[in-house]
Amino acid sequence: xxxxxxxxxxPLRLKIMAALNALPVSAGLEFSRLKKLTGATDGNLGAHIxxxxxxxxxxxxxxxxxxxxxxxxxxxAAGRGAFARHVATLQEIIAGKQG
Amino acid sequence: MIDSKEASAALADIDxxxxxxxxxxxxxxxxxxxxxxxxxxxAGNLVTWLWPVYAVYAWVAVDVxxxxxxxxxxxxxxxxxxxxxxxxIRLLLVFVxxxxxxxxxxxxxxxxxxxxxxxxxxxxxxxFYMLAGLWFGYAFVAIGLGISALTLIGFFTIGxxxxxxxxxxxxxxxxxxxxxxxxx
Numbered sequence: 187x188x189x190x191x192x193x194x195x196x197p198l199r200l201k202i203m204a205a206l207n208a209l210p211v212s213a214g215l216e217f218s219r220l221k222k223l224t225g226a227t228d229g230n231l232g233a234h235i236x237x238x239x240x241x242x243x244x245x246x247x248x249x250x251x252x253x254x255x256x257x258x259x260x261x262x263a264a265g266r267g268a269f270a271r272h273v274a275t276l277q278e279i280i281a282g283k284q285g
Numbered sequence: 286m287i288d289s290k291e292a293s294a295a296l297a298d299i300d301x302x303x304x305x306x307x308x309x310x311x312x313x314x315x316x317x318x319x320x321x322x323x324x325x326x327x328a329g330n331l332v333t334w335l336w337p338v339y340a341v342y343a344w345v346a347v348d349v350x351x352x353x354x355x356x357x358x359x360x361x362x363x364x365x366x367x368x369x370x371x372x373x374i375r376l377l378l379v380f381v382x383x384x385x386x387x388x389x390x391x392x393x394x395x396x397x398x399x400x401x402x403x404x405x406x407x408x409x410x411x412x413f414y415m416l417a418g419l420w421f422g423y424a425f426v427a428i429g430l431g432i433s434a435l436t437l438i439g440f441f442t443i444g445x446x447x448x449x450x451x452x453x454x455x456x457x458x459x460x461x462x463x464x465x466x467x468x469x
Contacts, residue, residue, distance in 0.1 A: 190286060195287070204299040204302040204306075208303045215306075277296070279288070
């Protein structure tokens with residue numbers, strides 16, 4: 187039986203993980219792109235990314251492109267695994283095996 | 286724990302965001318292609334306006350450099366799945382068919398003059414843009430409609446400066462459209 191992941195299930199964190207998981211392995215999304223995709227505010231997005239980073243699901247890389255700071259968020263292998271398990275759990279709930 | 290209704294909603298949210306990511310990646314690549322063609326088309330029209338005698342050479346160069354650039358763009362940005370990493374020959378075939386049909390229309394079925402050619406190719410190109418947009422995103426339709434409308438306005442109202450008009454409408458339009466795609 188798959189496991190329900192409370193960290194991922196929060197609506198904005200679910201969107202962040204879904205967006206990052208849709209990318210090829212080791213590819214990341216810039217903070218501004220992620221903000222546009224999820225429709226979140228700077229503060230809210232930053233806080234939820236931090237929660238995911240603390241759980242080891244994403245890594246955050248801060249760099250300067252020219253003089254402009256750029257934050258890139260990438261999903262980790264553990265994050266991909268947790269996301270896959272969470273999706274499996276959701277599918278099981280729909281199929282009536284849980285909940 | 287959540288119920289099946291909430292689980293369905295969560296999966297729908299996931300599908301929605303995955304589609305948005307895919308569209309965002311598509312727009313990013315398409316924007317580079319649009320900017321690339323825009324620069325070339327701007328140059329081609331400018332040559333046509335300033336040195337009409339060299340126009341035919343300019344457009345051959347624009348088409349060849351344009352296609353080579355798109356192939357390179359595709360090679361440097363392969364689709365994100367293992368089977369898609371190799372170059373797809375169908376991309377080249379699309380261009381061969383596109384130009385062959387255009388040539389058939391303008392030189393065999395009809396005998397278009399420079400002005401008609403200047404309007405035909407952008408309208409023909411934008412037709413494909415708009416058709417692609419029905420599947421891949423409204424930005425293609427908006428750019429195609431805008432450039433087509435301005436091309437027709439110029440064709441019917443602008444005199445000798447039509448190539449200059451087309452440099453800004455077609456070349457500039459593609460560049461602006463490409464930049465716009467990167468922001469949506």
